[in-house]
Amino acid sequence: MRDLLLGLQEFYLLCIRATVGICRRPFYLRETIDQMDYAGAGSLFIVALVSLFIGMALSLQVAAELSTLGLKMYTGRVVGMAIIRELGPVATALVFAGRVGSGMTSELGSMVLGHQVDVLRVFGLDPVKRLVVPRLLSALVMLPVLTIVGDLIAIMGGYYIVVAVSHQSGSFYWSQIKDMLDFKNVFSGTVKPFIFGYIIACISCFMGLKTTGGARGLRRATTTAVVLSMVMIIVTDFLLTRILFYLLGMRV
Amino acid sequence: MIVFEDVHFGFNSKKVIDGISFEAAFYEKIAVLGGSGEGKTTLLKLILGLLRPDRGRILIDGRDITTLKESELVEVRKNFSIVFQEGALFDSMTVKDNVAFCLREFTSLSEEEIQQRVRELLRRVGIEEAEDLMPEELSGGMQRRVAIARSLAACEPKMILYDEPTTGLDPLTADTICGLINELSSGDPPNRRGLIIVTHKVTDATKVAERFMYLRNGRIAFDGDLQALRATQDEELKRFINEIL
Numbered sequence: 001m002r003d004l005l006l007g008l009q010e011f012y013l014l015c016i017r018a019t020v021g022i023c024r025r026p027f028y029l030r031e032t033i034d035q036m037d038y039a040g041a042g043s044l045f046i047v048a049l050v051s052l053f054i055g056m057a058l059s060l061q062v063a064a065e066l067s068t069l070g071l072k073m074y075t076g077r078v079v080g081m082a083i084i085r086e087l088g089p090v091a092t093a094l095v096f097a098g099r100v101g102s103g104m105t106s107e108l109g110s111m112v113l114g115h116q117v118d119v120l121r122v123f124g125l126d127p128v129k130r131l132v133v134p135r136l137l138s139a140l141v142m143l144p145v146l147t148i149v150g151d152l153i154a155i156m157g158g159y160y161i162v163v164a165v166s167h168q169s170g171s172f173y174w175s176q177i178k179d180m181l182d183f184k185n186v187f188s189g190t191v192k193p194f195i196f197g198y199i200i201a202c203i204s205c206f207m208g209l210k211t212t213g214g215a216r217g218l219r220r221a222t223t224t225a226v227v228l229s230m231v232m233i234i235v236t237d238f239l240l241t242r243i244l245f246y247l248l249g250m251r252v
Numbered sequence: 253m254i255v256f257e258d259v260h261f262g263f264n265s266k267k268v269i270d271g272i273s274f275e276a277a278f279y280e281k282i283a284v285l286g287g288s289g290e291g292k293t294t295l296l297k298l299i300l301g302l303l304r305p306d307r308g309r310i311l312i313d314g315r316d317i318t319t320l321k322e323s324e325l326v327e328v329r330k331n332f333s334i335v336f337q338e339g340a341l342f343d344s345m346t347v348k349d350n351v352a353f354c355l356r357e358f359t360s361l362s363e364e365e366i367q368q369r370v371r372e373l374l375r376r377v378g379i380e381e382a383e384d385l386m387p388e389e390l391s392g393g394m395q396r397r398v399a400i401a402r403s404l405a406a407c408e409p410k411m412i413l414y415d416e417p418t419t420g421l422d423p424l425t426a427d428t429i430c431g432l433i434n435e436l437s438s439g440d441p442p443n444r445r446g447l448i449i450v451t452h453k454v455t456d457a458t459k460v461a462e463r464f465m466y467l468r469n470g471r472i473a474f475d476g477d478l479q480a481l482r483a484t485q486d487e488e489l490k491r492f493i494n495e496i497l
């Protein structure tokens with residue numbers, strides 16, 4: 001119990017130091033760009049793939065259900081809402097946690113175990129500034145970008161199903177999607193990945209820097225980081241949805 | 253000057269350092285002997301302020317580093333440079349970038365000058381041909397030599413700490429490394445660069461050090477020069493240094 005509280009305190013401290021570090025010198029531009037490239041460009045394909053299939057599966061289900069009610073022309077509306085507000089951000093964040101988050105933990109973990117982090121400290125460099133801040137920045141920038149790309153591809157997947165399988169009007173589908181792209185939806189769809197990115201980067205880096213105990217410890221740290229990130233994403237998603245509904249005045 | 257005053261340290265509930273006191277000047281050549289897991293690496297980390305003792309004081313040049321903030325420790329750490337057990341090279345960088353790391357980070361030298369200085373350092377440790385390789389492509393001995401070169405690039409340290417620099421190497425390579433260590437700390441006191449070498453290879457220790465400490469159960473069980481070491485009456489230590497008796 002005491003360890004847990006101490007761990008939480010350390011975690012919050014790391015979060016605060018990393019956040020403050022974003023806007024304080026020195027800036028490690030090359031590191032940051034490197035991380036962005038890995039996190040963003042490297043994840044693009046898998047995010048696109050996942051989103052495409054989620055979009056297609058979702059619109060198949062929705063079209064099937066709505067057509068029994070005789071409302072299948074509204075497929076686009078439901079699909080667009082579900083993807084932009086919920087599925088897009090959450091699915092992308094889960095993929096991101098699995099791919100980039102685990103990478104952050106295992107990389108930092110092996111740097112800790114190999115004393116590379118100690119060497120940085122002996123040289124007088126702050127590991128938080130040098131290692132955590134670039135990763136945090138890359139997650140903060142790249143996850144929203146990936147989410148937008150993912151949303152787009154999922155919606156195109158939905159379009160394919162609607163037009164090719166369900167034989168509906170494509171232009172009507174797009175006009176409904178356009179209806180869904182109002183401020184409320186777009187806002188809630190971009191706030192979420194931003195916060196998810198923060199959560200993933202902080203948890204992953206924290207677990208990485210806390211690694212002890214050889215290969216086994218590294219395994220434990222990586223698993224914990226990914227599981228914790230995923231749980232936190234889903235819980236936070238619910239809380240955020242509640243808060244956003246309240247803030248944006250949406251009634252349930 | 254390094255001063256330990258009754259320093260205690262443990263990981264969680266496990267006691268590792270159990271009341272150590274000693275004094276050492278920066279120009280001294282010290283070997284810390286001891287079995288595996290006796291806390292030799294821990295001792296080096298305490299000197300550098302990478303770990304904080306549970307009790308006791310550690311004074312470096314008169315400043316108590318146990319109460320300093322991380323940012324204030326930077327100044328203290330400038331006195332030292334460390335070569336870790338496995339080299340601890342940055343494995344995402346080439347050998348050249350590893351050695352150039354500090355030069356790039358802390359000096360405003362031009363790229364041209366950095367390249368030249370790196371080549372010079374690599375020649376000094378005898379592996380200039382490896383400059384474009386990645387650390388994982390090097391053998392253990394080469395990795396340690398690169399680590400030594402990297403530690404030299406960091407603003408001329410007053411003292412170099414070596415954590416088992418020869419463990420796991422063949423006798424010839426170990427000998428080369430010892431020669432290198434000696435070369436880097438050559439000269440007469442007090443104007444030479446000191447060293448602390450942590451090892452359980454007694455023969456290598458005698459090649460480079462003048463003062464010997466033996467760590468047992470978290471305490472210093474022996475502290476003295478080579479003559480005193482050879483004359484020790486301690487049965488366990490006698491067995492430990494068997495090869496040089």
Ligand SMILES: Nc1ncnc2c1ncn2[C@@H]1O[C@H](COP(=O)(O)OP(=O)(O)OP(=O)(O)O)[C@@H](O)[C@H]1O
Pocket residue numbers: 212213263268286287288289290291292293294295452
């Ligand atoms: N991060 C850690 N967490 C918990 N215990 C640790 C940690 N690091 C070391 N220890 C314990 O502290 C003791 C001393 O470790 P240390 O690394 O200083 O030993 P050592 O003398 O350098 O041994 P070796 O010769 O094997 O390198 C060991 O018994 C080890 O179990």
Ligand SMILES: [Mg+2]
Pocket residue numbers: 292293294337415416
């Ligand atoms: Mg050790």
